Structure formats: C-alpha cells, structure tokens
Amino acid sequence: MVLKSKSVVAKILEQDETTLQTDWLKALENSDMYRKGVIRPAELRDQCSEFLRLLRNAMQQGNLTEIQAPEWANTRQFLADMTRVRAQQGFSPQETTTFVFSLKKPLFDRLWQELPKDPQQLAEEVWNATTLLDQLGLWTIEVFQKNREEIILRQQQDLLELSTPVVKLWDSILALPMIGTLDSSRTQVVMESLLQQILETESQVVIIDITGVPTVDTLVAQHLLKTVAAARLMGTDCIISGIRPQIAQTIVHLGVDLSEVTTKASLADAFAIALKRQGLKIVAAS
Amino acid sequence: MERIPILQMGQFLLVTIQVDMHDRLALALQDDLTNRIVKTQAQGVLIDISALEIVDSFIGRILGNIATMSRILDADTVVVGMQPAVAITLVELGLSLTGVRTAINVEQGMALLRSPFGASPEERDTHAQT
Incomplete structure (x- = not known):
C-alpha cells in the first residue's frame, strides 16, 4: 500500500510532467507573487522543469518525508541557489516560497484525476505531498533568513571599519569625527585606531567630534571618557x-562629569583652541 | 640584581625603562629614584616607557606612585611614550594616573618640563591669551 501510494506522485511526475509543468507555470503567473519583468518567463520555465526533474529523481529513491536525507541534497541545493538569487533581486520570503507552494494545486488536481475512486488513498497521497512541499518551502525560508543574516553581519563589519576615520587636521592636531551609535565593540x-x-603622527591635540552621535547615554559617556x-x-x-x-x-541630567575634559560646541571652536595651544593662528591672506 | 639606570641631565633626571618590568624591579626603581631626587635636588623627572609593552595593575600603580612621590619631593614628573596597548590596559584597570603629566615623546616631555607654564592645557590657554 505504502509503496503503491508513493508511486502515484512519482508516476504523475514521470508521466504527466509536461501538463503538470504547464499548469504550475499558469498558477505561478496568475499569482500576485509572481513579478513580471524581474524573472523572464523562459528562466521561470527552466527553474520549474529543473525543480520537477530533481523532485522526480529524489522521489525515485523512495524517501518522501525526510528532506535532510542525502538523496534530497540536489533539490535542497537547487532551492538554496534559487533563493539566494531571488533574495538579491529583492523578493520577499513570501514571494520566494510561493514558488514551491504553488505546485500543490496542480499536483493535487492530478492526484485527484488519478485516484477518483479511492478517497482514502487520495487523502494519504495529498497528505504526503503536502508534508513534503511544506518542508521544501520552509527550507527556502530558512535559506532566505540565513542569507539576510549574512548580509547584515557583513554590513555591520563594514560599518565598523568605515565609520572610524582619524583625520589629520594640522601638524600634531588630529580629528576623530564619530558617526553613529557608540557601543563597546565600536569604541574599542x-x-x-586613534x-x-x-x-x-606624534600628535599633541585630538579633537573628538560627536556631531554624528545621535544619543549620549551613560555608557557612551563612559566610553568617551575612557578614550x-x-x-x-x-x-x-x-x-x-x-x-x-x-x-x-x-x-547634565545623567550626572556625567565632563569637567576634566575641554568641551567646545563646534569643531571650528575646537580647532581654534587646538591651534592656539600649538602657538599657531590663522590670519587673513593680506 | 639588575637595576634601571637613572641618568642626570642638568637639573632633570631621566629614567628609561628598556626591559620588561617585574615587581621587584619596579620597587627598586621607586627606592632609587626617590633617593636620587633628594640627593641631586632634581627639579624634574622624565620617565620614558616607550619600550614597555606589558603592564599589570601592580606596575601601573607603582608608576602612579613614583610620579606622586616625585611631586611630593618637589620634582615635576612627566611620563612619556606610552604604547597604545598599555594606555588601554591602564584605563580598563581604572588606573588613569590622574595628576601625572604625560607627553608623546622624550622631546616634548623635556619641553614640558622646561616650560614654566606647562602644568595643564587650561593654564597654557590662559598663558597664550595674555
């Protein structure tokens, strides 16, 4: 019974692949989740037939429930690659997983046609197929999420390096324009680098400019004082x-004591006092 | 037992720490330096720690103590050439050495000792204004 039931979905995939693919494509194109113009129809057709081929190959191994098994490796790899591309094209997770979930309707239609007189087997088949497709759909979400996290992590690291330039304003005068929220790792x-x-540079004066720091709390103030x-x-x-x-x-409300530090309202004022300390001044050119 | 040499340059004493400090060496330096200040009636002490790569809380505290003792003996003290890693360590240990004057290199340290108004940036500002 189990063996036979397995063979129905696999049989449909083998025999009616073309009709199934046409129905599926139609369903995909009619759904709101299909973005015309971003994916070319030919590309979508290739992806569909490739997915069906992989699905058929994997099903022939007889494993219908455990998609983490080695025989599903190719299918997972295909879905992961596709998700990665779609994530880069700006698809939402919903739009991405619709690719898998939209196969249900045409597949169940075919099943219903194949088994019109056996409701029990039909229910079982539908259940198996739906579990399988759900797992594959969830897998794409997982890959999607992982991609996003990788991107966020990379951007965080980029930010860390980008936003901490130390600028030389004059001989032995450095400026450190701080931009963004200061947390422990960034301050470090x-x-x-400062x-x-x-x-x-053997500098004698450093101007720390916090114009770009949105908020100062006790922790940020403590980091500043440490620096x-x-x-x-x-x-x-x-x-x-x-x-x-x-x-x-x-x-002042937080009670942070900055009395040990020279503070100026603007970078220009700070630069003026730094020049003065070095015994320099700016004069108009004649 | 090895000791850190203390050199006399006119009215100033020059201490260059070229080896890794260990506790007994630091204590010996503290003894020697206070004795030398009294003996030579030095007006200033310059401690160069540019070769010092590692500090712990004890060495940090001794450095602060040496500077305070010198000041009590009426000799200005300047610590010069601290490495970034050492500075971060001392700050993280909570040893900011408040009251100890610092300079980036020996040259500027000597200039600081020689200048009559070199006590603090604020005083230099007022000096510059007058």
Whole structure:
C-alpha cells in the first residue's frame, strides 16, 4: 500500500510532467507573487522543469518525508541557489516560497484525476505531498533568513571599519569625527585606531567630534571618557566638540562629569583652541 | 640584581625603562629614584616607557606612585611614550594616573618640563591669551 501510494506522485511526475509543468507555470503567473519583468518567463520555465526533474529523481529513491536525507541534497541545493538569487533581486520570503507552494494545486488536481475512486488513498497521497512541499518551502525560508543574516553581519563589519576615520587636521592636531551609535565593540576599534594614529603622527591635540552621535547615554559617556583618559596617558590632550544642546542637557541630567575634559560646541571652536595651544593662528591672506 | 639606570641631565633626571618590568624591579626603581631626587635636588623627572609593552595593575600603580612621590619631593614628573596597548590596559584597570603629566615623546616631555607654564592645557590657554 505504502509503496503503491508513493508511486502515484512519482508516476504523475514521470508521466504527466509536461501538463503538470504547464499548469504550475499558469498558477505561478496568475499569482500576485509572481513579478513580471524581474524573472523572464523562459528562466521561470527552466527553474520549474529543473525543480520537477530533481523532485522526480529524489522521489525515485523512495524517501518522501525526510528532506535532510542525502538523496534530497540536489533539490535542497537547487532551492538554496534559487533563493539566494531571488533574495538579491529583492523578493520577499513570501514571494520566494510561493514558488514551491504553488505546485500543490496542480499536483493535487492530478492526484485527484488519478485516484477518483479511492478517497482514502487520495487523502494519504495529498497528505504526503503536502508534508513534503511544506518542508521544501520552509527550507527556502530558512535559506532566505540565513542569507539576510549574512548580509547584515557583513554590513555591520563594514560599518565598523568605515565609520572610524582619524583625520589629520594640522601638524600634531588630529580629528576623530564619530558617526553613529557608540557601543563597546565600536569604541574599542575607535580607541585602538586613534591611539595608533597618535603614536604614528606624534600628535599633541585630538579633537573628538560627536556631531554624528545621535544619543549620549551613560555608557557612551563612559566610553568617551575612557578614550580621553587613554589619549591623555599617551601625552595627548583631547577636546570634545559637536555637543548639541539636547546632548548637553542629557549629560547634565545623567550626572556625567565632563569637567576634566575641554568641551567646545563646534569643531571650528575646537580647532581654534587646538591651534592656539600649538602657538599657531590663522590670519587673513593680506 | 639588575637595576634601571637613572641618568642626570642638568637639573632633570631621566629614567628609561628598556626591559620588561617585574615587581621587584619596579620597587627598586621607586627606592632609587626617590633617593636620587633628594640627593641631586632634581627639579624634574622624565620617565620614558616607550619600550614597555606589558603592564599589570601592580606596575601601573607603582608608576602612579613614583610620579606622586616625585611631586611630593618637589620634582615635576612627566611620563612619556606610552604604547597604545598599555594606555588601554591602564584605563580598563581604572588606573588613569590622574595628576601625572604625560607627553608623546622624550622631546616634548623635556619641553614640558622646561616650560614654566606647562602644568595643564587650561593654564597654557590662559598663558597664550595674555
């Protein structure tokens, strides 16, 4: 009974592949989830027939329930590759999984035609097929999710490196324009690159500009003070600039003590005082 | 027992730490330096730690102590050439060495010792304004 029931879906896939594929394509094209223009019809047709071929090959091994088994490896690989491409094209998870789920309707229609007089077997067949397709659909979601996470992780790392430039403003004057939220790992990177630059340029003044820092809480303030303390230990004075009115209010409300640090409202003011400390001044050209 | 040499340059004392500090060496330096300051009536002490790669909380504390002791003996102290890793470690250990003056290299450290207004950036600002 079980063997026979397995063979019905496999038989449909073998014998009626063309009609099944046509029905499926029609269903895909009619669904809202199919984006005209993003995927070419020929490409979609290729993907459909490839998927059906892999499905048939895998089913011939007789395993209808466990898609993690080795005989399903090719099918999983195909779905993973397709999902990856679609994720890059900007498809939503729903739009991506519809590819698999939309096969149900044509497949069940065929089953119904094959087994018109045996409701019990029909129910069993439908149940098997639906479990299988659900698993494959969920697999695409899983791959989709994993892709997204990889992208997010990579972007986080890019941000970490991109957003911490140390700029040389003048001989022995460095500027550190901070952009974005400061957390522990970012501060660590910022601190290390700043101290390394101080060592290389033998700078005497560093201006830390926090115009681009959206909020300052106690943790951020503590990170800032740590950076200032470390720079001071290396013999460099720090000036904190770019403090917006709201941030000044927050700092005072939080009770953060910045009295040890020179603070200026704008980067220009900080640069002026840094020049003065070096015994320099800017004059108009005649 | 090995000791860290203390060199005299005019009215200043120069200490260059070229080896990794261990606890007994640090304590010996503390002894030697205070004795030398009293004996030579030095006005300033410059401690160069640019070759120092590793510090622990004990060495950090001794460094701070040495600077404070020198100041009590009326000699200005400047610590110069601290490595980034050492600076981060000291800050993470909570040893910010407040009150100890620092400079990026020996040259600027000597300039700081020689300048009469070199106590703090703020005082230098007021000096520059007058």
